[in-house]
Each structure stands twice: as C-alpha cells, then as structure tokens.
Amino acid sequence: MKTFNIDSREHYRNKVFPSPFHERQAALNENREWSRWYDYLSVPAYTCSTMEYFAGRNTCGVFDLTPMTKHRITGPDALTFLNRLVTRDMTKVKPGRVGYSVWCDDRGQVIDDGTVFHLHEGDYRLCSQEHQIDWLLINARGFDVSVVEDTHDVAALALQGPTSCAVLKKMNLPEVESITPFGLKHFDFEGTQLTVSRTGYTGDLGYELWIDPDHAGVLWDRLFEAGELHGIQPMGSEALELLRIEAGFILAGEDFAPAMHTVRHRNTRSPFELGLGWLVDFDKPVFNGRRALLREKAEGSRYALVKLDIEDNKPAEHAYVYDTRGRNIGWVTSAMWSPSAKKNIALATVETPHGETGEKMKVEIYYQRELKWHRKMADAVVVRDAFWDPPRRRATPPADF
Amino acid sequence: MTEHVVIIGAGHNGLSCAAYLARGGMRVTVLEAAGQVGGAALTREFAPGYRVSAGAHLLYALDEGLRRELALDRYGLRMAADSLYTIALDPDGQFVSVANGALGGPGAAAADQEAMALYHRQMNRFADIVWGLKDQLPPRLGTTGRKDLFALGKLGLRIRRLGKNDMREFLRIAGINLYDVLQERFESELLKGALSLDGTLGTFLGPRSNNSVFCALHRFNQGRGYAIPAGGMGTVSVALDAAARAAGAKIRTGARVAGIDMEGDRVRGVTLEDGEQIAADLVVSNADPKTTFERLLGLRHVEAGFADRVHHLRTRGCVAKLHLALDDIPQFCGLDGEQRGQRLVVAPDLQYVEHAFNPAKYGEHSARPVMEISIPTVHDDTLAPAGKHVLSANVQWAPYDLKGGWDGAKDAFLDTCLDVLEEYAPGIRGLVSASELLTPADLEAEFGMTGGHWHHVELSLDSFFMLRPVPGSAQYAAPVNGLYLCGAGSHPGGGVMGCAGRNAARAVLAGAA
Numbered sequence: 001m002k003t004f005n006i007d008s009r010e011h012y013r014n015k016v017f018p019s020p021f022h023e024r025q026a027a028l029n030e031n032r033e034w035s036r037w038y039d040y041l042s043v044p045a046y047t048c049s050t051m052e053y054f055a056g057r058n059t060c061g062v063f064d065l066t067p068m069t070k071h072r073i074t075g076p077d078a079l080t081f082l083n084r085l086v087t088r089d090m091t092k093v094k095p096g097r098v099g100y101s102v103w104c105d106d107r108g109q110v111i112d113d114g115t116v117f118h119l120h121e122g123d124y125r126l127c128s129q130e131h132q133i134d135w136l137l138i139n140a141r142g143f144d145v146s147v148v149e150d151t152h153d154v155a156a157l158a159l160q161g162p163t164s165c166a167v168l169k170k171m172n173l174p175e176v177e178s179i180t181p182f183g184l185k186h187f188d189f190e191g192t193q194l195t196v197s198r199t200g201y202t203g204d205l206g207y208e209l210w211i212d213p214d215h216a217g218v219l220w221d222r223l224f225e226a227g228e229l230h231g232i233q234p235m236g237s238e239a240l241e242l243l244r245i246e247a248g249f250i251l252a253g254e255d256f257a258p259a260m261h262t263v264r265h266r267n268t269r270s271p272f273e274l275g276l277g278w279l280v281d282f283d284k285p286v287f288n289g290r291r292a293l294l295r296e297k298a299e300g301s302r303y304a305l306v307k308l309d310i311e312d313n314k315p316a317e318h319a320y321v322y323d324t325r326g327r328n329i330g331w332v333t334s335a336m337w338s339p340s341a342k343k344n345i346a347l348a349t350v351e352t353p354h355g356e357t358g359e360k361m362k363v364e365i366y367y368q369r370e371l372k373w374h375r376k377m378a379d380a381v382v383v384r385d386a387f388w389d390p391p392r393r394r395a396t397p398p399a400d401f
Numbered sequence: 402m403t404e405h406v407v408i409i410g411a412g413h414n415g416l417s418c419a420a421y422l423a424r425g426g427m428r429v430t431v432l433e434a435a436g437q438v439g440g441a442a443l444t445r446e447f448a449p450g451y452r453v454s455a456g457a458h459l460l461y462a463l464d465e466g467l468r469r470e471l472a473l474d475r476y477g478l479r480m481a482a483d484s485l486y487t488i489a490l491d492p493d494g495q496f497v498s499v500a501n502g503a504l505g506g507p508g509a510a511a512a513d514q515e516a517m518a519l520y521h522r523q524m525n526r527f528a529d530i531v532w533g534l535k536d537q538l539p540p541r542l543g544t545t546g547r548k549d550l551f552a553l554g555k556l557g558l559r560i561r562r563l564g565k566n567d568m569r570e571f572l573r574i575a576g577i578n579l580y581d582v583l584q585e586r587f588e589s590e591l592l593k594g595a596l597s598l599d600g601t602l603g604t605f606l607g608p609r610s611n612n613s614v615f616c617a618l619h620r621f622n623q624g625r626g627y628a629i630p631a632g633g634m635g636t637v638s639v640a641l642d643a644a645a646r647a648a649g650a651k652i653r654t655g656a657r658v659a660g661i662d663m664e665g666d667r668v669r670g671v672t673l674e675d676g677e678q679i680a681a682d683l684v685v686s687n688a689d690p691k692t693t694f695e696r697l698l699g700l701r702h703v704e705a706g707f708a709d710r711v712h713h714l715r716t717r718g719c720v721a722k723l724h725l726a727l728d729d730i731p732q733f734c735g736l737d738g739e740q741r742g743q744r745l746v747v748a749p750d751l752q753y754v755e756h757a758f759n760p761a762k763y764g765e766h767s768a769r770p771v772m773e774i775s776i777p778t779v780h781d782d783t784l785a786p787a788g789k790h791v792l793s794a795n796v797q798w799a800p801y802d803l804k805g806g807w808d809g810a811k812d813a814f815l816d817t818c819l820d821v822l823e824e825y826a827p828g829i830r831g832l833v834s835a836s837e838l839l840t841p842a843d844l845e846a847e848f849g850m851t852g853g854h855w856h857h858v859e860l861s862l863d864s865f866f867m868l869r870p871v872p873g874s875a876q877y878a879a880p881v882n883g884l885y886l887c888g889a890g891s892h893p894g895g896g897v898m899g900c901a902g903r904n905a906a907r908a909v910l911a912g913a914a
C-alpha cells in the first residue's frame with residue numbers, strides 16, 4: 001500500500017503524511033513531538049536526543065528514512081544518464097554497490113548531494129536531500145531512460161551503530177555480515193524483498209534497510225525483537241544531526257545553499273569549495289558543470305569548507321571565523337561539542353586561500369549562561385580528518401559487539 | 402598541418418563561412434544534404450519552364466562589405482532590380498506606396514507625409530544600432546574581458562549618441578509592439594497595415610505582440626529598399642559557392658550529415674547518412690541550433706542546462722511560400738507596369754493583420770492571410786517562358802504545427818490565398834497555369850530548417866546578440882570543443898545577409914590562432 005496516492009483528488013487536503021512506520025513511532029514517541037520532513041511527519045527526538053545519539057555510537061539506533069527523496073532510474077541509458085548528471089564516474093559503481101556523489105548545474109555549482117544505489121544491472125535508486133524530479137526529467141531529454149520519483153513506494157530505515165550487524169544477523173539475513181561498506185544485498189523477507197545496504201549518515205558501522213511500505217510494520221517489529229539484547233533504540237533527527245556532524249558529512253541547506261534555491265550566484269558552492277573535489281572526475285567527457293569546473297580548477301576556487309577543532313567546549317554555532325590577524329574570513333555552518341571525539345568541533349566556510357590543514361583561526365562564539373550572554377574569541381585549528389572515523393566502520397565482517 | 406574544418410550545410414551562411422575560412426588558411430569541406438547549394442536562398446523550377454526563388458525572394462540584408470570582400474559580382478552576382486519599394490495594395494485601387502520615407506499613390510494621406518518622414522528617419526537611426534551589431538562578435542556577459550566590456554560599452558555608446566530625444570524614443574519603443582507605435586503616428590489604415598507587416602514577417606508575432614518593433618528594426622536597411630538578384634536568390638548562393646571554391650573550399654552536395662562524432666570531449670568529425678565518416682578538427686554547423694544539438698550531436702553530449710535552453714528554443718515557423726506560374730502579368734488594382742514589379746503587400750489595416758495572426762496561436766491558419774508579393778519576371782525574363790510570369794509570395798500566418806496537420810489542409814489554404822489575391826488582382830485565378838504552396842512543414846522538409854522557421858530560431862530580444870541562439874553558444878562556439886554554429890540561428894539572425902557565416906569564420910579563426 002502506498003502512503004498516499006498522488007492521483008487521488010483528495011491528496012491536497014493533506015500536506016504532511018504519516019510514514020508507514022508511524023504507528024510504531026507514535027507508540028515510542030514519549031515527547032509527542034513531530035516535525036515535518038517534506039511530505040512526512042518525522043520525530044525530532046523520541047525521548048532524549050543525547051541518549052539517542054549515544055545509542056548510535058554505543059549500541060544501535062533506528063531512524064525512519066522514508067521521507068528521503070528517492071528515485072528509480074532504469075532503461076538502456078540509465079548509466080550514461082547518471083554519468084552526465086553526477087560529477088563522479090558511475091561506471092565504477094557496479095551492481096550491488098552504492099556511490100555517494102554531488103550533482104551540479106552548468107555553472108559547476110552544487111544542486112544537491114546524494115547516494116546512487118546500483119540495485120541490479122542498469123537499475124538504480126537515487127536518493128537526494130532535496131526534491132529533484134524536475135531537474136532529473138530535464139536531464140533525461142535525449143536519453144532512453146525512465147526516471148520516476150518513488151519516495152512514497154519505498155519504506156526505509158537506517159540502523160546505525162556498532163551492534164547493527166549483530167541485530168541483522170539475528171534476523172537471519174544470510175551472510176549479511178559479508179556486505180562491505182557501500183555494498184548492498186537483497187534478501188527474501190516475510191514474502192517480500194528486503195534490500196540492505198551498508199550505508200548511512202553517521203560515519204559508523206551501520207546499514208540502511210529498504211522495503212515496500214506494506215511490510216514496514218513487520219520490518220520494524222522484527223528489528224526491535226532482534227535488537228532487544230543489543231541495545232536497539234529509536235532515533236530522532238536531532239541525534240542524527242549530531243552523528244553526521246561528527247562524521248564530517250555536509251548537509252544541503254545547512255553547510256551549503258543548493259544552487260536551485262539560491263538567488264544570488266555568489267552564494268552557491270562548487271564541489272571543490274565543499275571539499276568534494278575527489279568526487280569530480282574530469283576523465284568523463286561530459287557531465288553537468290564540467291566546463292565550469294575545469295575553469296575553476298585552473299583559476300582557483302573562492303571558498304573552502306573546513307573542519308575546525310576549537311578550544312574549550314562552547315559550541316560555535318553560527319560563529320564568524322577570523323584569521324589570526326583578526327580579519328573576517330568566513331563562518332561556521334555546523335557545530336557541536338562532540339562527546340565521542342571529546343572535542344569542540346565545527347564545519348566552516350572560509351575564503352581561499354585560507355583553509356589549509358593546520359591553519360590557525362579564531363572563532364567568535366556567543367553563548368549564554370543563565371540567560372546572560374558571553375562572547376569568546378576561541379582559538380581553532382583546521383583538521384583534515386573526520387572527527388569520528390572508527391575502524392569498525394570499515395571492518396568486514398564487522399566484529400560482534 | 403592545416404586544420405580541417407567540416408561545415409554542415411551549404412546555405413548561404415555556410416558558404417560565406419567556408420569562403421572566409423578557406424581564405425583564412427583552413428582546409429574546408431562543406432557537406433550539403435540537398436542536391437544544390439543555397440539552403441533557403443536558391444532558385445529552382447516549380448513548374449516546367451518556371452523558376453522561382455523558392456525560399457527568400459527579396460534581398461534587403463545582404464552585407465555590402467561581404468559582397469565586396471568575396472567579390473561576389475565577379476562570380477556572377479548582379480541585380481535584376483534594386484531600390485524596390487513597398488506598395489500597400491487596395492482592392493479599390495487606392496494604394497499607398499512607401500519609398501525611402503516618402504509616401505505616394507492615390508491612398509496616401511497628406512497628414513501622414515510628415516509622420517512618415519519622421520518615422521523613417523527615426524527607425525533608420527534606431528536600426529543603425531541593430532545593424533551596427535551585425536558584424537560584431539557578441540560579447541560574453543559576466544566576464545571582465547576587455548573585448549566583452551568594450552563591445553557592451555560600444556552598444557551603450559551607440560544608444561547614447563542618438564541624443565536625448567531619439568534615445569528616449571528608442572528606449573521607449575524598442576521592446577514594445579508596433580501596433581501602438583503605428584497608432585500613435587499615422588492616420589491611414591492601409592499604411593499602418595502595410596508597415597505592421599515589417600514587424601511580423603517571418604516571426605511568430607502579430608502587430609500587437611511585444612518585440613514587433615524590434616523585428617521591424619531588424620528589417621530596416623537604411624532606405625536601400627529591396628533588390629532581386631538576376632536569376633533569382635540562388636544567384637547569391639551560386640556566387641558564394643564559386644567564391645568559396647576559388648578560395649580552396651571543397652563543397653559536396655547530396656551529402657547529408659547523420660551525426661557529429663565525438664572523441665572524448667572533442668568533435669572528431671561527422672558521419673554521413675550512408676555511413677561515410679569524415680574526420681575533422683573542427684565542425685561548423687549551418688544547420689539550425691535544434692537540428693545541430695538535438696539531432697546531429699545529441700543532447701547527451703552537452704550539459705543539461707544548455708540542453709534545456711536548446712530544447713525550449715522557439716522554432717514554430719509561420720510563413721508559407723506561394724508560387725504561381727502565370728500566363729500573363731496580373732492586373733493589380735490601380736497599378737501600372739513599373740509598379741507591379743515592386744514589393745506588393747496585402748495588409749489592408751492593423752485589425753486585419755492582427756486577426757490574421759490570432760488563429761496561429763491556436764494552431765490554425767489565417768482565414769484571410771497577409772502577403773508579401775513579388776513578380777520577379779517583371780525584371781528578369783529568364784525565369785519563365787517568354788511572355789509568361791511568376792508570382793512569389795510570403796503568406797502569413799500558416800503555423801508549422803497546424804491542428805490536424807497540413808496534409809489535408811493545404812489545398813484549402815491555397816484556395817484561400819487565391820481568393821485573397823483575386824480581390825486585389827481580379828482575374829488572376831484565370832492566369833494560373835501551375836502553383837506550388839510550401840507550408841512550414843514543406844520548408845522544413847526541403848531546407849532542413851526546424852519548424853520551417855525563417856530565422857531558424859525566433860528572432861526576438863531574448864534571443865539576440867549575446868543571447869542568440871541561447872547563452873552558452875552566442876559567440877558561435879558551442880559548449881562542445883571544436884563545434885561552432887554559423888547559421889541564421891546565430892547572431893545576427895535570418896535573412897539573406899551572410900553575416901552569421903562571416904562572424905562564425907572569424908570566431909573559428911580567432912579560436913584557432
């Protein structure tokens with residue numbers, strides 16, 4: 001059963017829909033708070049975002065991914081279509097593999113980032129942060145390809161954390177432990193197909209589970225049964241936000257302004273300016289933004305996205321960034337105290353040529369103590385690696401925790 | 402080694418480009434799908450013994466510099482008539498003539514004489530701004546390149562130099578519709594009707610559509626009037642062909658390009674319909690932009706934003722071409738012998754013209770069309786058997802995408818055309834021994850221009866100069882390494898002019914330098 005039928009004349013009466021997991025979520029949602037994530041209700045925090053965060057790092061957390069925008073791309077030209085769309089070389093993403101990428105407009109400015117799942121030979125799922133169907137259909141002209149948005153036809157859960165593999169093994173998914181990072185496998189499950197990919201937004205061991213909405217409830221139940229002794233917890237979007245910042249992952253609309261929603265051209269970013277130059281493959285003869293990006297590579301970028309390690313423990317949210325001589329060179333886009341790294345961390349945009357690893361900067365932090373405002377010019381240093389990147393994220397098979 | 406350039410299409414612009422490239426030292430091969438050169442600038446038989454300029458029939462835009470530089474006269478270009486003026490036909494013989502800003506004929510209103518002189522003076526000054534751009538490489542926007550800024554500055558300066566009053570008038574009317582401007586200035590309905598045709602001919606616009614003033618300016622040629630080449634419009638192309646060959650270009654007819662070949666991110670050559678592959682360092686396309694990118698290259702080879710702009714190019718042709726073989730010279734009401742050789746216009750008033758346009762919006766042809774008529778045999782007896790005549794007319798509006806298709810509708814439309822002609826030249830039906838009506842669909846089939854469009858791509862302010870055909874290929878170079886455009890779809894647009902071909906050659910030579 002679909003969540004809702006877009007063809008129904010009544011669909012406009014409802015703007016926001018319960019996800020196929022809604023009943024299960026509602027039963028556990030002690031806060032009784034809901035937020036909106038595009039067409040769906042989403043849970044910010046079931047009980048306490050900090051506890052849910054720790055589940056993600058110490059046991060495992062379950063996050064409802066259904067609202068994520070999903071597309072199915074099939075047809076003889078599916079691969080060439082994707083290769084023109086995204087910046088990286090999709091021929092390297094074989095069936096059973098997943099590729100993270102960004103896609104740009106002709107100016108080489110990032111429209112969105114997302115993951116492409118090569119489900120079967122020539123059959124792809126593209127997940128995006130923003131709604132993309134218009135742009136995808138524009139891109140499809142001249143290709144023998146079918147592109148449909150199937151957000152409402154696929155229920156999805158993220159299962160993230162060190163015990164996640166143990167939970168899936170307990171669900172009797174044969175050889176689930178053999179899935180390597182960015183791999184996927186299909187399983188028979190309760191008379192339907194369950195797809196498990198070793199992907200996620202937390203920088204840790206974790207999986208994403210994809211199933212038809214009719215089987216959403218039973219998937220949730222079986223997962224929580226299997227996870228009972230493995231510390232499984234439902235996880236809300238606030239916890240996920242903390243996990244992704246620690247992992248150093250960027251978020252459209254937060255760490256960069258998606259090109260399609262940006263009126264002032266200067267405010268968009270290229271992949272190079274987001275630290276994603278490794279995703280740009282100029283060996284491909286054509287992809288959106290290639291000509292502009294070649295120019296940028298030759299002439300230099302305007303901005304750099306950096307990870308900052310900041311002194312003290314006051315989160316540097318929305319802070320200005322200065323060079324050591326006190327000149328304003330940028331601003332923080334995401335920040336938090338990282339319990340796992342035990343560091344005060346941030347993602348920031350700075351003007352080039354700033355942003356070299358090891359460069360010292362200052363961050364202007366405003367914080368409140370019992371309503372009284374304080375200001376602090378904190379020392380910060382640019383670091384290269386993600387703040388949280390445990391070996392278990394990559395180990396195959398994952399150890400039992 | 403000298404670079405090998407393949408030019409797709411031997412339209413007059415392809416030939417002009419070939420001549421300049423060959424003179425610039427390039428090795429040039431022109432591949433033309435049709436059996437002869439010229440594209441829509443050609444003369445051909447349409448009935449046994451009767452020949453006609455089957456596309457363009459009146460010459461008003463041919464670049465004089467190009468004519469001299471390529472020594473076209475040495476290669477046979479000669480005018481059978483020039484300085485032809487416009488006569489607005491009237492069924493009662495009360496016609497009005499407009500010759501270089503002066504009104505004549507029994508229908509001319511005294512009150513309009515002065516207004517016409519002023520209109521003529523101003524439109525010519527304004528048109529100078531448009532024409533002044535025609536042999537300029539359009540600047541790129543948003544760069545700080547000196548050439549780009551200089552070109553933009555020059556445009557600004559040209560406008561500034563009009564002086565306060567004319568500049569204000571130019572800025573006021575350049576983007577608006579001709580209907581309003583004509584209503585402000587003139588009394589005579591007939592005169593207004595005829596002048597309004599200049600703003601709409603060849604475009605998907607009525608007199609009340611914005612942009613029609615701009616289109617009228619695009620046709621204003623400093624009062625030089627219209628010319629008819631001896632032997633028809635094909636003579637221009639034949640002369641260009643000879644000039645290009647003399648400069649060393651190879652020109653092959655009957656060679657239809659099926660696709661542009663790529664190697665990595667560069668063009669490598671072209672493949673003909675019969676499978677023959679021809680290698681090239683550079684490919685220049687005289688085919689229209691839609692044909693070039695959608696069919697010959699494939700949108701997959703360009704980035705999606707650019708592909709989207711190409712997809713949305715407006716290419717709905719709306720002019721049909723009517724050819725009549727006549728046993729005798731038709732008697733147009735009130736006209737004497739010399740007058741019948743002028744540019745004759747059926748556009749009796751503004752409402753009539755606007756009403757002729759309206760149905761086109763909904764995929765229907767005019768119930769009572771407007772016409773631009775020429776009887777070239779008045780000046781050139783080589784086109785028809787002795788004593789016989791040929792009538793050639795551009796007829797509007799006949800939309801390319803006629804509801805229900807043209808197949809069943811052509812005969813009726815031909816009949817409509819003859820009915821209208823009969824009103825202005827009683828008895829003409831009886832003189833017709835053969836006829837041919839080319840709808841935009843026929844023009845597309847014969848000349849390969851998408852939609853049968855006169856300008857390849859609608860001519861309007863949003864697709865002119867640095868915006869033509871679309872941003873990203875307005876400097877003749879396509880956003881594909883080694884590929885260029887050189888046809889009417891590029892700046893400065895359609896009409897037998899030759900400038901797009903020459904400018905493209907300059908861009909190619911500058912790029913290769």
Ligand SMILES: Cc1cc2nc3c(=O)[nH]c(=O)nc-3n(C[C@H](O)[C@H](O)[C@H](O)COP(=O)(O)OP(=O)(O)OC[C@H]3O[C@@H](n4cnc5c(N)ncnc54)[C@H](O)[C@@H]3O)c2cc1C
Binds near residue numbers: 410456656
């Ligand atoms: C009905 C009509 C009346 C007109 N009347 C006038 C007029 O009176 N006065 C005037 O100045 N202008 C007039 N025009 C406009 C003028 O004819 C055109 O703007 C001009 O001829 C365009 O020249 P071009 O060389 O750019 O393109 P074209 O003449 O269109 O030439 C393009 C050439 O490319 C060739 N080609 C296309 N695809 C391929 C392929 N795949 N392989 C090989 N070759 C290919 C075509 O066969 C053609 O020869 C008229 C146009 C029309 C349609």
